[in-house]
Amino acid sequence: MKMYDVAVCGGGFAGISAALAAAREGKKVILFEKEYMLGGLGTAGLVTIYLPLCDGFGHQVSFGIAEELLKLSITYGAEKKYPENWLDGVGTKTEKDKRYEVQYNAQLFSILAEKLLLENDVDILYGSYVIDVAIDNNRINMLFVQNKSGKTAFGVRSVVDATGDCDIAEFSKIPTETFKQGNVLAAWYYFTDSSGYHLQIVGASDVPEAERTGKELKPLIDKRFSGLDGEEISQMMHLSHKKTLEHWLKKRESDQNAVISTIATIPQIRMTRKIVGEYELKHTEMHTYFEDSIGMVSNWKKRGPIYEVPFRTLYNKKVKNLIVAGRCTSVNETLWDVMRVIPCCAVTGQAAGTAAAMTDDFSTLNVSELQKKLQSNGVILHERDIL
Ligand SMILES: Cc1cc2nc3c(=O)[nH]c(=O)nc-3n(C[C@H](O)[C@H](O)[C@H](O)COP(=O)(O)OP(=O)(O)OC[C@H]3O[C@@H](n4cnc5c(N)ncnc54)[C@H](O)[C@@H]3O)c2cc1C
Structure with missing residues (x-):
């Protein structure tokens, strides 16, 4: 050994x-x-x-x-x-x-x-x-x-x-x-377009309950994730990929050269x-x-x-x-x-x-x-x- x-x-x-x-x-x-x-x-x-x-x-x-x-x-x-x-x-x-x-x-x-x-x-x-x-x-x-x-x-x-x-x-x-609060969905990805290579942040960053003011940005979806359950993590990845696709399709309407260059290969769980x-x-x-x-x-x-x-x-x-x-x-x-x-x-x-x-x-x-x-x-x- x-x-x-x-x-x-x-x-x-x-x-x-x-x-x-x-x-x-x-x-x-x-x-x-x-x-x-x-x-x-x-x-x-x-x-x-x-x-x-x-x-x-x-x-x-x-x-x-x-x-x-x-x-x-x-x-x-x-x-x-x-x-x-x-x-x-x-x-x-x-x-x-x-x-x-x-x-x-x-x-x-x-x-x-x-x-x-x-x-x-x-x-x-x-x-x-x-x-x-x-x-x-x-x-x-x-x-x-x-x-x-x-x-x-x-x-x-x-x-x-x-x-x-x-x-x-x-x-x-x-x-x-x-x-306890659970994680919100994130779908950060990289894309390339006519102007270069960019990080695209999709999904609001979360605020701990004790610091909430009521003016927070709305999360992508209401569901929260523990990050400790195999099935739930896979479901989160599916949703994250879906949001990435939706986001990029919108971007592509204004720039035909926009392509997705990189997606995360581990779950974006905080x-x-x-x-x-x-x-x-x-x-x-x-x-x-x-x-x-x-x-x-x-x-x-x-x-x-x-x-x-x-x-x-x-x-x-x-x-x-x-x-x-x-x-x-x-x-x-x-x-x-x-x-x-x-x-x-x-x-x-x-x-x-x-x-x-x-x-x-x-x-x-x-x-x-x-x-x-x-x-x-x-x-x-x-x-x-x-x-
Ligand atoms: C959406 C999002 C946005 C964020 N924004 C920022 C930001 O802007 N700036 C910033 O500084 N931080 C940000 N963070 C936080 C930061 O990225 C992470 O908290 C930090 O990088 C965690 O580092 P770590 O080494 O503790 O854990 P991790 O980065 O999670 O590393 C743990 C490593 O262990 C490996 N691993 C896990 N389990 C096992 C196992 N059983 N056996 C072997 N390997 C294992 C994993 O594959 C991973 O590589 C963000 C996080 C998220 C999710």
Whole structure:
């Protein structure tokens, strides 16, 4: 049986960051990805907008791999950039103006991310669905993976759940919570027309119940999706394809050269399942000092709020060697809509991967040692250090 120090399950932005961080600590790392490209929702899902790393008032908030991947995504130029320069015009514009964010090319990013991980000696296993775990003495000691070779067991010292859906936590019977509000339908696609190649956003972005004003855009259809039921996900994909077709046919009436160039190959679902961590970070805890902070994130929807992310949001001590990252992080329902976006996934991914390289028991990890490693890799942990 093959043995790895760190197994990263899922190759979205959280998994890429975790695998990179763990490999840079000199560990033997494997990344399992069920698709055949890296980037998850940020590539195969065609969600190609790298949201701001800043607070909108001139302060960069997220650092380290979050910044490295942003720069990687626009190595050969951005599809779109707002504003043109890093931290330009911040604090001087109205709420409606965009902070620094970029739209990158999904396919190119996935190739560049793969190259980066391979250069750092990460083993990437594509087409590989992690389907179960073996637990002994409150530790995952094996992961079971299904791919073209059949079902294979891999021995692991520590595991990062970056599946976006908390699959590994669920297999491990760690307490998890599902998204009560349910997801609205999205049908983002790319098209080419006489003027070039464009991202087409179809479907309103959702607003958490606690933040509703009654003036929200109408969703494409009233039905909501959990993202955790095989039949329901397929039905959602059918509806998403139907909406894409309808949308493009309308576009074609005014431009015969309009063609659909890319559709998403994974479901565009925002929130599904997250762990109940040792700490649940709440949307009201902005500007709060946490001694065990592993980095900071801003609020993509609003200028100002800064959150320090406690290490305790990434694990539940019921299973000692499992840590989560990205959409799986322990936050309350309202903050989930903030923590799920790309920069935040990179922040939690880097911390989870670094921690996984250091220990096989997260509840006894020396957090100040973890923080020192993160700082030496460019992460700033506390708000007081950026103001
Ligand atoms: C419609 C929509 C619009 C969005 N808009 C934006 C935006 O504009 N900007 C922004 O920053 N964010 C946006 N987001 C959110 C953001 O794209 C995602 O939340 C983020 O990319 C999630 O990263 P992740 O790595 O945690 O998870 P994912 O990207 O979901 O990655 C998880 C990976 O794990 C793989 N996987 C899952 N289960 C298994 C398994 N059991 N075994 C092996 N592999 C597995 C998946 O194939 C996937 O590649 C949007 C999301 C949606 C749905």
